[in-house]
Amino acid sequence: MKITSLRTFVVPPRWLFLKIETDEGVSGWGEPVVEGRAHTVQAAVEELADYLVGQDPLRIEDHWNVLYRGGFYRGGPVLMSAIAGIDQALWDIKGRWLDQPVHQLLGGRCRDGIRVYSWVGGDHPSETADSAFALVEAGFTALKMNGTGPMQIVDGHAAVDAAVANIAAVREAVGPHIGLGVDFHGRVHRPMARVLLRELEPMRLMFVEEPVLPENQDALPSITAGLSTPIALGERLYSRWDFKPVFEGRAVDIIQPDLSHAGGITECRKIAAMAEAYDVALAPHCPLGPIALAACLQVDAVSHNAFIQEQSLGIHYNEAADILDYLVDPKVFEYHDGMVRIPDGPGLGIEIDEAAVVRAAETGHRWRNPVWRHADGSVAEW
Numbered sequence: 001m002k003i004t005s006l007r008t009f010v011v012p013p014r015w016l017f018l019k020i021e022t023d024e025g026v027s028g029w030g031e032p033v034v035e036g037r038a039h040t041v042q043a044a045v046e047e048l049a050d051y052l053v054g055q056d057p058l059r060i061e062d063h064w065n066v067l068y069r070g071g072f073y074r075g076g077p078v079l080m081s082a083i084a085g086i087d088q089a090l091w092d093i094k095g096r097w098l099d100q101p102v103h104q105l106l107g108g109r110c111r112d113g114i115r116v117y118s119w120v121g122g123d124h125p126s127e128t129a130d131s132a133f134a135l136v137e138a139g140f141t142a143l144k145m146n147g148t149g150p151m152q153i154v155d156g157h158a159a160v161d162a163a164v165a166n167i168a169a170v171r172e173a174v175g176p177h178i179g180l181g182v183d184f185h186g187r188v189h190r191p192m193a194r195v196l197l198r199e200l201e202p203m204r205l206m207f208v209e210e211p212v213l214p215e216n217q218d219a220l221p222s223i224t225a226g227l228s229t230p231i232a233l234g235e236r237l238y239s240r241w242d243f244k245p246v247f248e249g250r251a252v253d254i255i256q257p258d259l260s261h262a263g264g265i266t267e268c269r270k271i272a273a274m275a276e277a278y279d280v281a282l283a284p285h286c287p288l289g290p291i292a293l294a295a296c297l298q299v300d301a302v303s304h305n306a307f308i309q310e311q312s313l314g315i316h317y318n319e320a321a322d323i324l325d326y327l328v329d330p331k332v333f334e335y336h337d338g339m340v341r342i343p344d345g346p347g348l349g350i351e352i353d354e355a356a357v358v359r360a361a362e363t364g365h366r367w368r369n370p371v372w373r374h375a376d377g378s379v380a381e382w
């Protein structure tokens, strides 16, 4: 079997899909994208296609090594997301060729389903509390919300009080036993992270995510000393080597590699295994589309340390389209009691509605991060 083509589709709300075709009529789908840089990743996929066309799609490990090591320069969000989407599509092809789900080829699933969490929208305490309550009514047992708005490197206690009030309103609305994650989104720097984490300690949070930017992770031991709230990060790390200091630093409890940013199924499986040796949990990042989510579930299926899965249904970013819009059978992502079942179909376990993808690609998107500024005009982390 030989790879004959790699075709990419820029689709709303902010995604990039990839279809890899073969001369045996089997094809596979991947989702190589960095939010806000879809066209850049598309160009990287196109460059990598020069090598892949004509190759045997089943030799995934070798292709991964060529794409990663063979270009001399390596790592980073663009290249590793391009490799990730290609890797997902190759696993999809292998599964369809052998008529087995990817998790079966990785050793067989060690769980039947996994708990999912939903994003809480809203900017004000009453809005966030209402939206959190509605999600719990809809059956979710775990939620995640943003922790703060823009926060300067040293900010006032008005900003701290506003953040705490917002999170407290949600905790009060959903009760003490709903899993509640709070994402600082890298908006907070070391001095305020220490203050905020202490203020939030009584809220019994499931985790605090990116309490500082990953490049400042060396500050974590001093920020978290004496606190018990689990610390999560990893959506902006792209390989085993990026995760190495996370494990060695011993200050992170949950890693969140993104199956579309960190080298795909091949790499994230290995990152998950590294985490297990440090007694660190896995909760793959996935505010992306249906192919990325399906890839996450394949890795969750075979990772004993996976405990929860992010998913983007109803997420505030995705106004133009949702994860179910591109599926032939959206039932594959039906949630019951706050859980999703591990898909059991061949490959990634989903059927992409190609006609819907082609139609959506005619519109495409130019999605960009908002650019935030502080009151003094300086740029704020979003």
Ligand SMILES: [Mg+2]
Binding pocket: 183, 185, 209, 210, 235
């Ligand atoms: Mg995050």
